[in-house]
Amino acid sequence: EVQLVQSGAEVKKPGATVKISCKVSGYTFTDYYMHWVQQAPGKGLEWMGLVDPEDGETIYAEKFQGRVTITADTSTDTAYMELSSLRSEDTAVYYCATVNNWNDVPHYWGQGTLVTVSS
Amino acid sequence: QSVLTQPPSASGTPGQRVTISCSGSSSNIGSNTVNWYQQLPGTAPKLLIYSNNQRPSGVPDRFSGSKSGTSASLAISGLQSEDEADYYCAAWDDSLNGPGVFGGGTKLTVL
Numbered sequence: 078e079v080q081l082v083q084s085g086a087e088v089k090k091p092g093a094t095v096k097i098s099c100k101v102s103g104y105t106f107t108d109y110y111m112h113w114v115q116q117a118p119g120k121g122l123e124w125m126g127l128v129d130p131e132d133g134e135t136i137y138a139e140k141f142q143g144r145v146t147i148t149a150d151t152s153t154d155t156a157y158m159e160l161s162s163l164r165s166e167d168t169a170v171y172y173c174a175t176v177n178n179w180n181d182v183p184h185y186w187g188q189g190t191l192v193t194v195s196s
Numbered sequence: 197q198s199v200l201t202q203p204p205s206a207s208g209t210p211g212q213r214v215t216i217s218c219s220g221s222s223s224n225i226g227s228n229t230v231n232w233y234q235q236l237p238g239t240a241p242k243l244l245i246y247s248n249n250q251r252p253s254g255v256p257d258r259f260s261g262s263k264s265g266t267s268a269s270l271a272i273s274g275l276q277s278e279d280e281a282d283y284y285c286a287a288w289d290d291s292l293n294g295p296g297v298f299g300g301g302t303k304l305t306v307l
Binding site (some may be wrong): 112114122123124126127136137138139140168172174175180181182183185186187188189 | 213228229231233240241242243246252284286287288290294295296297298299300301
């Protein structure tokens, strides 16, 4: 069974950086692409980027380019999403989600991590 | 605004059939497959339909998907109260703005 387990909720001050983890099990980590998706309170889903754990190649959405870094640690089967220069608008639930095809959107989702940005 | 366009709301009574539309362009729905997700309040999205019309194991056959050109639809027949949720379409996009695109979501109310 594919499982994605994310790290716990975070509270950060404006200007800080947050790093969220996503540990996977139930499949070969390098066989699936890992995506990250943002959902602000009461809003829809917004795609942030993805990483290919096999070679570390990443693609980022234009909106987050320059502030987001997505990485994959194959020694621990864990993916990470780091978002810097946090502002209040970054308050949201962040999901990791995975799929095994290149030109496809995610099938399996983590439980989500709430990040609150507040002074 | 979202790259894929969905109606913000839909409604139906128990037992009815409801359809939710998702409109895109040649760079996303027109050239790639569509997935649909169901999101219950306070929970993560759950895959409902993949590859336009395929149901993952465990998803009731009351849910069906279709695609034509640059649009896709999700149909729910025999509507039940537990179907009340937010529904999102998504597709890969071949443009330079980033490969993953979602619809804005449709809030389904069971009257």
